[in-house]
Amino acid sequence: xxxxxxxxxxxxxxxxxxxxxxxxxxxxxxxxxxxxxxxxxxxxxxxxxxxxxxxxxxxxxxxxxxxxxxxxxxxxxxxxxxxxxxxxxxxxxxxxxxxxxxxxxxxxxxxxxx
Amino acid sequence: xxxxxxxxxxxxxxxxxxxxxxxxxxxxxxxxxxxxxxxxxxxxxxxxxxxxxxxxxxxxxxxxxxxxxxxxxxxxxxxxxxxxxxxxxxxxxxxxxxxxxxxxxxxxxxxxxxxx
Numbered sequence: 001x002x003x004x005x006x007x008x009x010x011x012x013x014x015x016x017x018x019x020x021x022x023x024x025x026x027x028x029x030x031x032x033x034x035x036x037x038x039x040x041x042x043x044x045x046x047x048x049x050x051x052x053x054x055x056x057x058x059x060x061x062x063x064x065x066x067x068x069x070x071x072x073x074x075x076x077x078x079x080x081x082x083x084x085x086x087x088x089x090x091x092x093x094x095x096x097x098x099x100x101x102x103x104x105x106x107x108x109x110x111x112x113x114x
Numbered sequence: 115x116x117x118x119x120x121x122x123x124x125x126x127x128x129x130x131x132x133x134x135x136x137x138x139x140x141x142x143x144x145x146x147x148x149x150x151x152x153x154x155x156x157x158x159x160x161x162x163x164x165x166x167x168x169x170x171x172x173x174x175x176x177x178x179x180x181x182x183x184x185x186x187x188x189x190x191x192x193x194x195x196x197x198x199x200x201x202x203x204x205x206x207x208x209x210x211x212x213x214x215x216x217x218x219x220x221x222x223x224x225x226x227x228x229x230x
Contacts, residue, residue, distance in 0.1 A: 034218075042223070043205055043221035043222060043223055043224055044157065044205075044221050045221065046218045046219070049218075087157070101159060101162070101170060102159065102219065103159075104156055104157040104158075105156070106156040107156065
């Protein structure tokens with residue numbers, strides 16, 4: 001089983017739609033969770049961290065369910081500029097000397113069309 | 115700040131040749147990471163450094179790969195000899211010492227390597 005699993009999509013949605021991505025992780029000791037965004041032929045960039053209580057940044061909402069080892073990202077009122085690959089990312093080490101060992105999911109491709 | 119700088123941006127080489135990828139992290143960042151991205155395997159961590167010291171190289175595929183960080187502003191990833199299956203995009207990333215749960219990594223633009 002992969003450490004981080006995502007539905008690869010692609011998701012094709014019209015402008016203004018609401019779309020949700022899901023992700024599961026296998027290491028129950030994981031401490032930090034993130035969503036990164038990667039545009040075509042570009043580097044990944046942090047979109048948002050994911051906190052246990054859930055967090056929102058404008059049109060984006062991230063949720064974490066530790067019991068189910070599940071992370072989600074909701075995008076409301078989709079824009080053309082939201083078209084990208086969304087990477088679910090987990091820090092797979094609980095501390096000690098292995099800080100920063102991020103494990104990336106394969107990514108979910110989103111295309112927003114007019 | 116210029117961000118993470120990588121060179122070259124594109125490299126095409128023949129099988130058996132030595133390839134050296136270069137990275138300059140963001141000034142003041144304590145951590146440097148090398149990743150490889152392919153369609154089949156996604157983004158994989160190869161090795162990372164803390165204060166120029168290699169901490170975890172368990173992702174380095176085999177002895178043909180080596181990485182060094184001689185100082186805080188420069189790192190290299192070397193492949194010798196290169197093989198067609200090494201074709202991928204290689205990203206370098208850097209970050210600060212983590213504060214709480216926040217440990218954002220800043221990625222460079224990547225080096226697109228093609229081995230023929």
